[in-house]
Amino acid sequence: MDTLVRKLVLRITLRACAAAAALAAAGWLLAGMPVAGALAGVVLVLAWELSVQLRAAGELSQLFDADAWSGGAFSFAELPQQLSDLESRTEEAEQRLKQVLKALRSTARSFPDAALVLNDQGEVVVSNRQARRMLGVRKRLDKGRPALKLIRDPEFASWLQRGGKELVRFKSPEQPDAWLEAQRVPYAEKQFLLLVRDITTAVLADKTRSDFVANASHELQTPLTVLTGYLESMSEDEDFPKRWGDPVQHMASQCDRMTRLVRDLLELSRLETSDTPPGFAPLSMMDVLGDAVQVGTARCAGQVDIFAEVESDRPLLGEEFEIRSVATNLAINAVAFTPPGGKVVLRWETSRDGGRISSTDTGIGIRREHLPRLTERFYRVRGEGSPVVPGTGLGLAIVKHVLNRHGGRLEIESAPGSGSTFTCHFPPHRVGDAP
Ligand code: ADP
Secondary structure, eight states, rough: OOOEEEHHHHHHHHHHHHHHHHHHHHHHHHHOOOOHHHHHHHHHHHHHHHHHHHHOOOOOOOEEEEETTTTOOGGGGHHHHHHHHHHHHHHHHHHHHHHHHHHHHHHHHHHHHHHEEEESSSSSSEEHHHHHHHHHHTTTTTTTBHHHHHHHOOOHHHHHHTTOOOOOEEEEESTTTTTEEEEEEEEETTTTEEEEEOOOHHHHHHHHHHHHHHHHHHHHHHHHHHHHHHHHHHOOOOTTTTGGHHHHHHHHHHHHHHHHHHHHHHHHHHHHOOSSOOEEEEOOEEEEEEHHHHHHHHHHOOOOEEEEEEOOOOEEEEEEHHHHHHHHHHHHHHHTTTTTTEEEEEEEEETTTEEEEEEEEOSSOGGGGGGGGTTTTTOOOOOOOOOOOOSSSSSSHHHHHHHHHHTOEEEEEEOOOOOOOEEEEOGGGGBBOOO
């Protein structure tokens, strides 16, 4: 007999004897019927064991789901056959998995972009062949190395460290003339996929367009200066026929608009094409914001209450002309989109995370869907009761470029009717020590 079965029989017999003895003693003492007591004990133990075995059998057949096992009810006799079926099905699944993995590997190889799986520390877990070609990442040697050590570009470093979700452009570490664009794709828990593609052709096309705009703008400057000069002389000339007063005024304001457009286009193309990184001049934010307040006040003819709050005496380290342009653009926009009687605050703050220039207004606000597009060239919110405010549509594009060049970023919070806050974040290395 099987040892397992022998043990089971022995256990049941012992239990039955113990129960028979106990109930025989009880039957003899209480009713003088020891045999009936012993019999009752044996019957009780057998009934209990039977119920235990039935329950176990039920659980077993549930465990071996009848449908999953060749469609019939589970039976121990069929166990060897079922096990061998299971084995062959596992083998088939393994083969299929191998084929899928092979297909995946060949897709990754023929993938035109570099793909790197990075862990939450920014270290390389896996890389494909293109990552080797475009970024110089070596399959085995660079496994576990921080991506920042492989792609040494300040723009990329700041983007990776702050967990940027947008696309980032940087120069190829392998070919000096090539431009790359990286994108972060959520991948698995504590890992993400870094997709990098070559955008050199697009960058060159962009540069050609930018050069064209810059040249055209440059050529427009002289005729505009001449026109503006003549129009000024006409409007100041006492002998000039009065009936031409309004048309001359109108022409002068259009010339003024074109001059601003040309100036902004030239400024934007300089920012886009400049290879010289911005300097680190310590800028007194009291002066920078104070001047922006003056420009804002003049623009709204004092109808909006605009003032500066300089909460830190630490200077911003940057290119003076560019930072002034940021503050002025924010101030002009804030007063332009705030109805008379409203309030605008320009603020400078510093912390361990860096510095922040912000403008907060009590103006008309902006609907959420426009926010991501505001820094595009010529993007302006139209309709929806937006006031027709003169402007070039280039101000925020300039702000964004200046911030990019300084390793910073623009954050916009706004809601219709609740005003807007534009915050320019600068990294810690762009904030100097207090004098
Ligand atoms: P411009 O002000 O010359 O039109 P910008 O690039 O500076 O160009 O701004 C783009 C658009 O963003 C504006 O036309 C306006 O619709 C919106 N905008 C900018 N600043 C504000 C603000 N403070 N409040 C409301 N809307 C704003």
